[in-house]
Amino acid sequence: MLLNLIKKDFIVCRAYVWFAALYGLAITIFMPFSFGPVLMSTGMNYLLLSTIHQMDDRCKGSALLGTLPYSRKQIVFARYCTSMVLFAACIAFYTVIMLIASQFSNSFKEIGIFTVEGTLLAFAVSCLFSAIFIPLNYRLGSEKARYINMIGFIGLFVLNMSSSEIFGSAGVDINVYVLASVAAAILAVSYFVSVVIYSKKDF
Template sequence: MLFDLVKKDFILAKKYWLLMLIFVTGAPIYVETQTHAMSGGLLGFLVTVLLAEYMLFNSVSISEDKYKGAALLSATPYTRKTLVKAKYLFIAGIFIGCYILYTITAFLLPDYIVMLNLLTLGISFLTVTVYYGVIVPLQYRFGYEKVRYISFFAIFAVPFLFPYIWKRIQSRTIDWQTMFLFPPVIQEFLPFFLALLIGLISMAVSIRIYSQKDL
């Protein structure tokens, strides 16, 4: 039942599939060539996945808001808890799809983009989780119309702010591994653990909000 709901979201966003396929394949190449691959693939992949997530998630939210999808789904056998879980799985599914496409592109065109290492992938996943960990509960609480401007400005600020932040980080001679007392292997997996924790907390908050909401 849960995966049927995730499939439903992907079907609602089907008109953007071809556009997203072209964008997710081409955007990392453009970003990385412009930055001379100084971020090890992080900037190209992160900007791409954030924009892809925004476009697909936003298209589903528009459809559900326009056709009163929440009210209609509440009349089905699906529980509100299941509906919320499906929304988070949809976001995770987009991330996985973007990573697969990026990896295929990096394999075919190694001169333009590099393969992501575990830490870079974890930082990207953590960033996406933090963003949607805030946006999704807000959307359940206040509705799509009231939250869409916040999400719009936040998501499109990333491509402008991240290069500046990255340059500032690179300008400082910081040994990141010595800042943490964990072994290198744990440091590589730490962003995934944090993302999982944040995602579970956000999901619990969203379930609580949605279960008490009058549709």
């Protein structure tokens, strides 16, 4: 049942997967630095999750799902699972691109094809992004939330770009394990917030 809802999300946004993949490819190739997985996963997550929410709103998908034997809690949970599956797919895609790119250029080898730290940092940022993005979309609807999301995404992009300098100059040594755990906890809290918002919605 849950798998069916996640699959539905992917089918609904599949027309935009190529566009998201193109973005991911461009980020990895033209901006090869250690924050690549963060930029890529957050960007692709944003593009595809916002498409899913837009399609749901445009086609009144929530009303359709409401007539099927799903609880509202299950529908919300599936959306969070979708965001995590998207993250995993992004990281896999990033690794494949890096693997291919490193055959042609040493600069990609230097960054490292797959690093636990980079992946955990990307996971933390993706969690934080979804933790804000999903309840905001449930609360405001995809149209209203789109502009706020866009600002948030650009802010995240700028932060990602300059984070090495910020953290470096401040001498902050980020423990990515702690960061990832805290982000996962925030995502869990966000899920309960979304359930409350979605449970009160009329379709």
